[in-house]
Amino acid sequence: MKKFAYPFLAISLGLSLGACSEQVTETDTLEQEQTAEANQVKTAAWSYEGGTGPENWGELDTSYSACTNGQEQSPINVEFSKIPAGNTTANTAIHYQATPFSLANNGHTIQANTTAKDNTLVIDGKKYELAQFHFHTPSEHQFNGQHYDMELHLVHKDAEEHLAVLGVMIQEGEKNEALSALWEALPSEKTHEDISIESPVPLQALLPKDQTSFQYNGSLTTPPCTEEVEWIVFEEPIQMSKEQIQDFQRIFPENHRPVQPLNKRDVLQAE
Template structure:
């Protein structure tokens, strides 16, 4: 691995403390807009975008507003996570609640929004869960391997810094919790609807380990805002071919292509008592 730049080194140190600092010459990160639903906004809105054609990923940088960074950003997501990143240990608390939630077909993804879903705590820093969103095929790859589905758990701290936990799914045994959620998949784009008679606990949709690849990236949808921390579970879960097909028939392909690494450092984070 190449020696990290000064900006990268600053990020690595600050990330271990989970207090994200702005890189030199950049504004402080805030909660994202667009498909990743949180409570904040970043810059002026961008015009309509899609996953193909004249408004697809190759053209996002020309959509206006803050979307220029989709093309010239140096810390864009998703990426292919390769090699053997250096291991770091942190105290990780998955403090999620079993709560009611809404589900929405946005036309570009399926979004689940829990009511007071709890938080992720890392070395004392807390990030509140805001939404859960799904992409197929997976946006991230590990050593060149794309999974069939990726779920993304969007978190924001009290200063507006964004952290997204990613879970990858390969084809195999059906996932029971995802199966329960899938029975509520809205057939058409529209407003959020309640998940009647179903409580959502984010931890039930995650592997039973505390082992992640961590790196500094961006939103994977316009305006592609950077200074987003990604924590990608190293261990995938499984879904059945029928579960994968149900999502793909409803939404279609909704993954941004892999982005250049630009010599960014990855590291591996494991939980410790």
Template structure:
């Protein structure tokens, strides 16, 4: 299972799953059409959780949800370790050098930042409303557990960090560009935040694996209309899975 997860996190444009003989097989999936979101669970036995799972992501978050007095998450990010920006066909993804772009502490466990990527429009909704863009920071711990930190972007002024990524934006599927260390240096930092929503969920792409800790930051970042259009043009289609039923879950804040 751990290998499958690691493979999923770094796969390009299609889901690669290792069978017992360790020969990878590739399963094509998309957001629309015959291999679109409604059909993911039927494309492969490995994707069955996409249709049978009860703790699926994304979800709609009500701002009137339970107040659980959540502890601060400690972020220690080091974006100098960002290596490549890749157009996977499913997303725009930034991978880290040597497997880590920093750390977060959640539930007294240390998670390392492996990659971050973007969805437009947002996948999670707040009080039923999509944001134009959502970033997912994907972390793994030693046991292969996953924590995703989500940041929503609202239309406004241009964002400097995104501007630096956009300089290197891979506009075509399969294209990958190297990031200059200096364009990301201002993203270093350590901070604590208690301002987030928290729930259990899944990967939002096949194989829709559950047991993922989700942290959605309350404070949105800002993106200009022109910047948003670069992401939309690079992706060529919306890449947001529809919101999934909460079932027995509670979102806390």
């Protein structure tokens, strides 16, 4: 139980938070353990279709109310012509290296978890560590109303559990060698224990060469749809082969949340 320092996120994202337990006080830990236990009983099941699908997430559980009432939800459609000119974006730096991961099928996606602390995303001087990455099909974000075949989400958190996610669009093309070790082990059924993958994933190879990106304030794209997530979505897609995309889609034919209203937010572009 100590592992889940932030129960909502731990349950919804399956984050491996063992690394940060030492940063919370004992009182916090106790409180969070109790909340975690309560949540494990109360948190409602959700899916991508029918009565438990995205249209109804907000009604499934009181802790999911942001899915309906939130004003800064993700994903969004990025309309290139509506990006305001001249606004300054956050300064970001990504420091990734080859890293070991373990693989899980959490019933909603395939997720690669790491306990390594050495992959960081720095946004305006604030340091976030990579905790996990996972996939959606089709893409969750849209560019000018269009989906890509898939989307990769690299989920980072800072010492206070704030989240920052890098979104990478995936289009059909060349085989993605950086993902081949993971793809050979894709768990087709829900896993109860992570599968450890021996060869490290060359993370840098999962990012596009051109790092022009869109930045905005959004949310988790799965219940509980928690807001105050920093989003950075790259414009240039990476590639996966048709076979790799089909391997994923055989397990999850469709696991994306529809785009949400932009409301009063600006999307900024960073070169």
